[in-house]
Amino acid sequence: MHTDTERCVRAVRSKDARFDGWFFTAVLTTRIYCRPSCPVVPPKPENMTFHPSAAACQQAGFRACKRCRPDTSPGSPEWNRRADLTARAVRLIADGVVDREGVPGLADRLGYSTRQVERQLLAELGAGPLALARAQRAQTARLLVETTALPMADIAFAAGFSSIRTFNDTVREVYALSPSELRTRVPKSRAAGTTRSTVTGTTPGTTTGTTPGTVTTPGALSLRLPFRTPLNPDNLFGHLAATAVPGVEEWRDGAYRRTLRLPYGHGIVALTPHPDHIVCRLTLSDLRDLTVAISRCRRLLDLDADPAAIDDQLRTDPLLAPLVDKAPGRRVPRTVDEAEFAVRAVLGQQVSTAAARTHAARLVAAHGDPVDDPEGGLTHLFPSATALASVDPETLAMPRTRRTTFTTLVSHLADGSLNLGVECDWAETRAGLLALPGFGPWTADVIAMRALGDPDAFLPTDLGIRRAAGELGLPSTPAALTARAAAWRPWRAYAVQYLWATDSHPINFLPV
Template sequence: MFTETERCVRAVQSKDARFDGWFYTAVLSTGIYCRPSCPVVPPKVENMRFYPSAAAAQQAGFRACKRCRPDASPGSPQWNERADLVARAMRLIADGVVDTEGVPGLAARLGYSVRQVERQLLAELGAGPLAIARAQRAQTARLLIETSTLPMTDVAQASGFASIRSFNDTVRSVFALTPTELRAKAKPSSATPTTALSVRLPFRAPLLPDNLFGHLVATGIPGVEEWRDGAYRRTLRLPHGPAVVALRPTPDYVAAQLTLTDLRDLSTAISRCRRLLDLDADPEAVDEALAEDPVLAPLIAKGPGRRVPRTVDPEEFAVRAVLGQQVSTAAARTHAARLVAAHGDPVSDPAGGLTHLFPTPESLTGLDQEKLAMPATRKRTLTTLVRALADGEVDLGPGADWARTRERLLALPGIGPWTVETVAMRALGDPDAFLPTDLGIKVAAENLGLPTAPAALTARSEPWRPWRSYVVQHLWATGDHAVNTMPS
């Protein structure tokens, strides 16, 4: 995108917010970089330079615009649409892997050498993994500076900086203000590590919250998830300890209230919440492509901006997908609640009714099949899956190879195409997963005059690529089910 200079110039001159996060505009005359929709008067074309990432603009010596705050724009939709090395690396960096495991750890997860990873990121994004992680740390630092009254030494540590000096230097070079000056401008309300931090999660409009929050609430596990005071709340298992998040949709952003055990997990928590709600999607591009089909066009017009509800924990979702095989939503919730009560780690939630973290695959490897109230074949499927997840035979993480993961899941007993595609859609985040054997999809297809046989419906779905996960949401929305309605 950023190599198409003429297109970038048009986007900047029209202040087109659809391209926020796709590329960044640096201005030679001022030394700052902006998002395309920056409200200031567009610079002269000869003074514009375009970069594929905030990290690349920062590395070239440009500072973030104080007006449009380009560092806080929605992320590029490419990293959730693609399955190549660069996209997988970007998802892992957003999940905090470089901060916790370094670049060697990132490369090991991807199955490439450090040199190969650095070369490909530099070629496409103009910055290596360290620079990209540094830009992410700068944004985390800004959030903590502006939303809390924590001492700056604590902010530096929580943001992942190795020293207060590197923290000060980075903030000053990226934002052209010292940390103290940033805080003075924000005038944050009192907050400490034991209270919640309030963060705004931006998205590209439009956003339809109905099926997004409706699905999460209707399938929520008691003790792990709940709907309270107009917000979806759930527990999170993060690298440095448990957390609780409350997510509330508003017309312009999703309000997130995070209660963390350790502030170093802030960036990872935000990244996982964004993935959960599919906030980095480009809904206009998706809707425009799907509306070309005359059968889908009325559905798109009725529900523009529909997102795919995903997950904050891919391994948790895979277990839940098996529990939900051939049973009702209520029965799946009951099975999951029993697992949580027996094997989940307890958490404290003074603000609500959350009691546990969902159990890890490791904690479920010793499951007593006799105590599972489900058919014998499903018991075997569940215990085989948790062993495969615990042993690393199946990788569902943000850096997973989607095709390889599908193959390994299909090789497990009792896991067929429906489960694999459900996991691909919601745990892996593949925008092109499709469920032709799903009962709700079959009913919707019949009502719309589409083929109902799986092979025929799959063939009919070819023009919908690579957005078939979104088609699934639109087809499900034609039915009368609680997953399609956000609670009042």
């Protein structure tokens, strides 16, 4: 969108928040970059240039606006609705791969050369993978500076910087303030977009007697996750609560809580919906996982979606339009762990939601890693694929054919022959799932929708969808419904949410 100057100028003049994250406005006279909805008086059009990412603005020598905080705007929905090289690379960078494995590791995961990846990202985002990762580190550092009482040295390493000097130089360059100045500018009660809390801990490079490479955080970090309005929390949080696995997930005091398996350790998150943001309360065993944890929580709640574009497309069907108008802004409930969701999808084949939860809870109790949760009833991390690959099939209380499906899936996940990560190609992965024994179109498509994040995944054989379609006057046979749904593309996964919502019990039977 940043190449359409006229459209960008109109968005800036109208301060349209729907375009926050789609592009960034850089002002030539002040050398400041802003989000489109910045509250200041818009500059003259001849003084504006437009960039596709915050990293591109920073690389061009612009600093982040202190009023609108463009580096904290919702992510571009472009990278979650596409499955090409650029989109997959952006999702991997958001998941911290460059910080952990470097650009060669990123390229290796994508199956391209380092040069090809850098060229493609520069062409579409105006910045290479290192610049994108650097911008993300700067944002994480700012978050920790403004919302915690951690020493600056601890923040530098927790945010992913290799040295305190690099941390100081980057913060000054991006925000035109030193880290200490950033902290003194923030009101004690609340920073813009975050809630101040105290987190104590140690990071690599400190000398408090802890094991090198670890961070202990007995406190919790509370922040706000922005999104594009509207957002309808009913199906989003209702689905997560209805299918919650005891010990791993729970609904408590108006918040969805769950444990997280992260690159450097584990965490517990509590997510509470509000009209204009999601309150995210994180307790992490290692603060270096902060960026990844936030990214996965945003992905879980589908917070980078563009509800205006999605709902406008679905409204073009006169039979679907009343559902959209009644409760706009529905999101697709996704996952924080793709392998976990695939396992749970198999456990839920041809049984009720309650039975699926029981099967999963037994596996968690027997094979999950225990965690402490002083604030609630969470007890375990969901078992890893490696742990599940060692499960004796005879201990599984399910039909023999489904045991075969389960053991085949976890063995492929454990040995890496099946990859469900954010970098995977959706079409290839779906074909790989269908090649496994016991995997039919429903299971493959629900994994594509909720684990892989394909916004166009569709479930025409789902009983709830067919029942809702019949009640609305839509075709109820899978072939006819698929033909009708062609007009809903590329947002058929969102149409599924609207159709499911017509039933008071939308998740009561999970077919193959």
